[in-house]
Amino acid sequence: MALWVFGYGSLLWNPGFTPAEIVQARLDGWHRSFCMLSIHHRGTVDHPGLVLALDRAAGSGCTGLALRVADGQEDQVMAMLRERELVSSAYLEHVLDVTLLDGRRIEAVTYVIDPAHEQYCQFSLETQAQMIASAVGGRGPNYEYLDNTADHLRQMGICDDDMAWLVSRVRTIRSADRA
Numbered sequence: 001m002a003l004w005v006f007g008y009g010s011l012l013w014n015p016g017f018t019p020a021e022i023v024q025a026r027l028d029g030w031h032r033s034f035c036m037l038s039i040h041h042r043g044t045v046d047h048p049g050l051v052l053a054l055d056r057a058a059g060s061g062c063t064g065l066a067l068r069v070a071d072g073q074e075d076q077v078m079a080m081l082r083e084r085e086l087v088s089s090a091y092l093e094h095v096l097d098v099t100l101l102d103g104r105r106i107e108a109v110t111y112v113i114d115p116a117h118e119q120y121c122q123f124s125l126e127t128q129a130q131m132i133a134s135a136v137g138g139r140g141p142n143y144e145y146l147d148n149t150a151d152h153l154r155q156m157g158i159c160d161d162d163m164a165w166l167v168s169r170v171r172t173i174r175s176a177d178r179a
Contacts (some may be wrong), residue, residue, distance in 0.1 A: 003074045004108035006062035006098050008032050009052035012152040017077045024156060025066035029055040032062045034128050039121040040087050041139040049135030049142035050128055053113035063158050066098055066108055085111045090119035091125040105119055129169035143170050
């Protein structure tokens with residue numbers, strides 16, 4: 001049986017491996033949200049950033065990408081993903097049912113937020129924008145994460161009004177900070 005990974009944030013534009021197949025997919029019952037404090041990759045403990053996570057929500061759904069791992073690379077890819085995604089235990093690794101754009105139903109490794117973890121958060125869009133505009137972590141500025149994700153969602157034809165608002169607001173904040 002093939003190993004699939006569901007990407008909805010940085011895995012869209014930086015999976016860390018070369019997928020054997022990439023298909024647009026939908027995961028029901030979860031929504032994409034900047035609900036995880038980033039204290040490693042896009043912020044620090046003293047100045048956390050925000051990254052996307054999947055938060056459970058009845059009646060919702062998240063469109064992203066299903067990435068099929070090439071045969072024989074399963075162990076290597078899972079080790080890399082676990083090192084990257086489980087760095088602070090804020091994400092939980094689940095295997096969830098995903099529907100591919102072509103109608104196939106698969107199971108995919110998916111990283112979702114642990115709502116009991118101290119990095120779980122719920123902030124207003126304005127607070128999110130302020131944090132994203134200024135945070136920097138080991139993988140670079142938080143705004144680059146936002147921009148890359150928003151660009152890839154647009155390329156996929158996925159409209160996310162909150163994401164578009166955040167991109168615009170973060171650019172305004174950064175422009176004002178540079179003036």
